[in-house]
Amino acid sequence: MSRHPSKPAAEALTLTPIAITRSCFRDKFGVPRQPGLTRHARADLVIQPPFDREDAFRGLETASHLWLTFQFHEAVRAEWRPVVRPPRLGGNRKMGVFASRSPFRPNSLGLSVVRNEGLARIDGRLVLRIRDHDLIEGTPVLDIKPYLPFADSVPEATLxxxxxxxxxxxxxxxxxxxxxxxxxLAPERYPELRPLIEDVVAYDPRPSFRRGREEDRIYGAHLYDLNVRFRFVSDHSPKRVEVLTVC
Amino acid sequence: MSRHPSKPAAEALTLTPIAITRSCFRDKFGVPRQPGLTRHARADLVIQPPFDREDAFRGLETASHLWLTFQFHEAVRAEWRPVVRPPRLGGNRKMGVFASRSPFRPNSLGLSVVRNEGLARIDGRLVLRIRDHDLIEGTPVLDIKPYLPFADSVPEATLxxxxxxxxxxxxxxxxxxxxxxxxxLAPERYPELRPLIEDVVAYDPRPSFRRGREEDRIYGAHLYDLNVRFRFVSDHSPKRVEVLTVC
Incomplete structure (x- = not known):
């Protein structure tokens, strides 16, 4: 696959994070491949100064869903690749990066619709609570917009x-x-932990080339400050995954 | 309304335009307030080097709709305002900027779903043709993604x-x-011009404080390289707008 330097084409723009994500997902492994695949993923967006003012969010309580534009901060690379191999195609077919939602893309911008759980003050900091998300711990959020159903929802769209x-x-x-x-474990600190774990492992978070293979390997996913250990059982039908420990 | 300096909060990010927009809308006045309000607006996204490679768009032909993340380049300000007055609320009610889709927002990021009309080579340059859009001439496009119906379409969302x-x-x-x-006028050069003009003036592009007022003023909107002159007829029911000249 060819690589190309990401040198600026036209005039470059400088952005500053509106919020930093405190997520139930502590690293990439185990994060759902799209938001909405689990209804049990929570995150707090810690609003950064100078944007941490309640009035900048006035009226947001009437929005059931939000758009987050964010940086795939763990996928930033000095070079870009024109083609990617989406995991849902088994990692075998090459797609243009702009025909994909891959995090490995020029400008490293992510876009997710999430459920709005409202503003809160936590330890004196202004926080926007969300769920049904796919953001990793530390994700810089560059914009927060209300979901406009009549403009953004295109059920007849095809891909x-x-x-x-x-x-x-x-x-x-x-x-x-x-x-x-x-x-x-205290449910206040780990809300809906069991169904969250179930969703994370049920969609098989392994990389494409490992899926479907027989293996005894034990995997670990970090949810909150916990390590969830699980393994895939190859000689069982339907295919099964066993959660071993959560600690 | 208070103003606040847009000084960087956390670490700043630098982005580079993927494409520059050649739009039927030559300036802000007359642009639909959301994409999809007219089915007759066309634009060509001129892909910028080093991204102007067909393989970076391989598979995009299977997407009926696209997400464009772009810069509201005519709304970039040195300072930001926490509250805005959305035109759809008559310009009277204040909303938090993050509860709105206002172009006057920190980081100046816009987000629109548009219809994909496919790649083309025009004068040797790689171009992505779109329609049902709301982008002004010269808009820098920062990301192009396929619309993922099952993740992005949330018909039950409310605002x-x-x-x-x-x-x-x-x-x-x-x-x-x-x-x-x-x-x-040549229809190849000005495709669907008449229905485009009709949509632009029918939604009353005047600023909120002028709408509904009696006035003899003649307005002009720039579509392609044309000036469309029109006026609002106050003593007619239903309310009427007359298109005077198109040249």
Whole structure:
């Protein structure tokens, strides 16, 4: 695959983060491939000065959903690649980067619709709470806009290579040790933890080239400050994933 | 209304334009307040080097609609205002800038869904043709993504202050001189010009404080390289706008 230097074409623009994300997803592995694939993912957007004023968000409480424009800060590269291999195509087919939603793209801009859970003050800081998101810890948010249903919702739109959500969900089994560990965790601190774990592992977060393979490997995903360990059971039908420990 | 310096909060990011817009809308006046309000607005996105490679767009032909993230380049200000007065609320109510889609916002980022009309080579340059848009001539496009129907279309989303598209359309009358001038223009160069003009004037592009007032003033909007002159007829029911000349 060819690489090309990301040198500025026309005049460059400078942006500044509006908010920094405190996310249930601590690193890339396990983050849903699109927002909305789990209804149990929470995040707090910590509004940065000088934007941390309630009046800049006046009326936002009437919006059920928000657009976040953000930087894929863990995918910033000095060079860009014209083609990518989307995981939903099994990693085999090459697509143009602008025909994809890949995080590895010029300008590293991400776009997600999320559910609005409202403003809060936490330790004196202004925070916008969201859910149904796919943002990693530390993600810089560059814009927050209300979702405009009549303009933004285009149910008749089509996309040949990804017309429907990923449907294959693995069967998830929590082993007794994991069940017990989850029961001992405070739900205020880890809200909806069990269904969140279930969604994260059910969509098989492994890279494309590993999926479907038999393996005994144990995987770990970081949710909040927890390490969730799980493994894929190859000799079971339907395909199954076992959650081993949550601690 | 208070103003605040737009000094960088956290680490700043630098972006570079992917494309520059050649639009049927030559300046702000007359641009629809959301994309999709006219089905007759065309634009060519001239892809900038080093991004002007066909392979970076491979597969985009399967997308009916695209997301464009762009800079509101005519709304960039040294200072930002926490509250705005959306035109659809008659310019009377103040909303937080992040509860609005106002172009006057920190980072000056715009977001529009547009219809994909495909790639073309024009005078040797790679161009992405779009329609149903609301971009002004010269708009720098910072990202191009396919619209993902299952993730991006949220028909159940609600927004208290703007739940439905603007419905009031004025009655549009083309005076004989305008009709004749339109007939003499080459349709290849000015595609769907008459319905475009009709949509632009029917939604009353005047600023909120002028709408509904009686006035003899003649307005001009620049579409392509044409000046469209029109006036609002106050003593007619239903409300009417007359297109005087198109040249």
């Amino acid at each position: 040949g290579w990804a017309d429907s959500p990923p449907t294959e969900r693995l069967e998830v089994v929590f082993l007794p040790e994991a069940e017990q560990q989850i029961r001992q | 208290g202050w703007a739940d439905s598209p603007p419905t009031e359309r004025l009655e549009v009358v083309f005076l004989p001189e305008a009709e004749q001038q339109i007939r003499q």
